[in-house]
Amino acid sequence: MESAVSFEKLTEQFRKMPGIGSKTAMRLAFYVLSLSKEEAGELSDVIREASEKIHRCPICCNLTDEDICPVCKNTARKQSVICVVENVEALMAIENTNEYNGTYHVLHGVISPLDDVSPDDIAIKELLSRIEEGGIEEVIMATGSNVEGELTAMYISKLLKPLGVIVSRLAYGLPVGSDLQYADSVTLMRAIEGRKTI
Amino acid sequence: MESAVSFEKLTEQFRKMPGIGSKTAMRLAFYVLSLSKEEAGELSDVIREASEKIHRCPICCNLTDEDICPVCKNTARKQSVICVVENVEALMAIENTNEYNGTYHVLHGVISPLDDVSPDDIAIKELLSRIEEGGIEEVIMATGSNVEGELTAMYISKLLKPLGVIVSRLAYGLPVGSDLQYADSVTLMRAIEGRKTI
Numbered sequence: 370m371e372s373a374v375s376f377e378k379l380t381e382q383f384r385k386m387p388g389i390g391s392k393t394a395m396r397l398a399f400y401v402l403s404l405s406k407e408e409a410g411e412l413s414d415v416i417r418e419a420s421e422k423i424h425r426c427p428i429c430c431n432l433t434d435e436d437i438c439p440v441c442k443n444t445a446r447k448q449s450v451i452c453v454v455e456n457v458e459a460l461m462a463i464e465n466t467n468e469y470n471g472t473y474h475v476l477h478g479v480i481s482p483l484d485d486v487s488p489d490d491i492a493i494k495e496l497l498s499r500i501e502e503g504g505i506e507e508v509i510m511a512t513g514s515n516v517e518g519e520l521t522a523m524y525i526s527k528l529l530k531p532l533g534v535i536v537s538r539l540a541y542g543l544p545v546g547s548d549l550q551y552a553d554s555v556t557l558m559r560a561i562e563g564r565k566t567i
Numbered sequence: 568m569e570s571a572v573s574f575e576k577l578t579e580q581f582r583k584m585p586g587i588g589s590k591t592a593m594r595l596a597f598y599v600l601s602l603s604k605e606e607a608g609e610l611s612d613v614i615r616e617a618s619e620k621i622h623r624c625p626i627c628c629n630l631t632d633e634d635i636c637p638v639c640k641n642t643a644r645k646q647s648v649i650c651v652v653e654n655v656e657a658l659m660a661i662e663n664t665n666e667y668n669g670t671y672h673v674l675h676g677v678i679s680p681l682d683d684v685s686p687d688d689i690a691i692k693e694l695l696s697r698i699e700e701g702g703i704e705e706v707i708m709a710t711g712s713n714v715e716g717e718l719t720a721m722y723i724s725k726l727l728k729p730l731g732v733i734v735s736r737l738a739y740g741l742p743v744g745s746d747l748q749y750a751d752s753v754t755l756m757r758a759i760e761g762r763k764t765i
Contacts, residue, residue, distance in 0.1 A: 409618030420607030
């Protein structure tokens, strides 16, 4: 099919996006063409603006378009607790619980020797300098419960212990609403180990 | 979650796209932020360019970024046959068979009283004026085999018959590679009606 060059380019751009195959890319390209020139211009501007304006918060490495991110700026939050997360998605997930009232530190990745990601490639030094500045009592390691997440949590906790802060880890156990028969044995073992009196 | 305004706007733009839910919209927004400024600028430019450059071919209403679309421009194609399709996706599907060597006419929709789409809302008058100019021998109605597609094919064929052109319709029958037991009875009935000696 000989189709328009601009259309090919547009489809190609969508095809690069995560989880977008060639059929969906074409559907999205047709969507763009169905927009009015103003609407397409707005989409174009919003993409450029987001890419130009959004940067890492100089304190916690969260993404923001202001000087300092809204979490760090909020003085009502407990400044002495830092929750360390892998990425902004994880931060948002914790924020959505409306339970946590401390600050964050976004690593932007996890240590993964297989993917050639070393401790220097993620925002660990920024975390260390925050703690060296003082005033931090607890660091909650909220990386994922997979191998890389565990490795990263272990690595960081070893660095932090000499600095005299409490390092904690999210609890392991059964997901709420789950049936015991479907839980894997490692999760079940951790749930038994971590049992609490009621 | 208090997130960056530009990020919210970006997610909102992706959420408007067909088949994109809020989770995917956020994933795509994070993808944009993971791009370098140059890459994001390119994405932004390609969207704007496609929207500004791509227009309907003045002959067949196919989408193109040139004066006349590549199909109409190709003089090796049989100019006396027009294949009428609902949209550019259908045109592309037929082109991908590499079997058809005539021209097209893209209606950009089908007649649908339920969705309030009347014959005037789709590119029927453009088709009529092409035929009135002369030189057309056959019009193949390649709209879908659903109610709206059938209705549109019937409507157009009634308009065209007085003009002295042959109007044909795509064959109905079993999809290639299908099992008889899974075919619906209407399709099977049409397949029996349309049987051919071998």
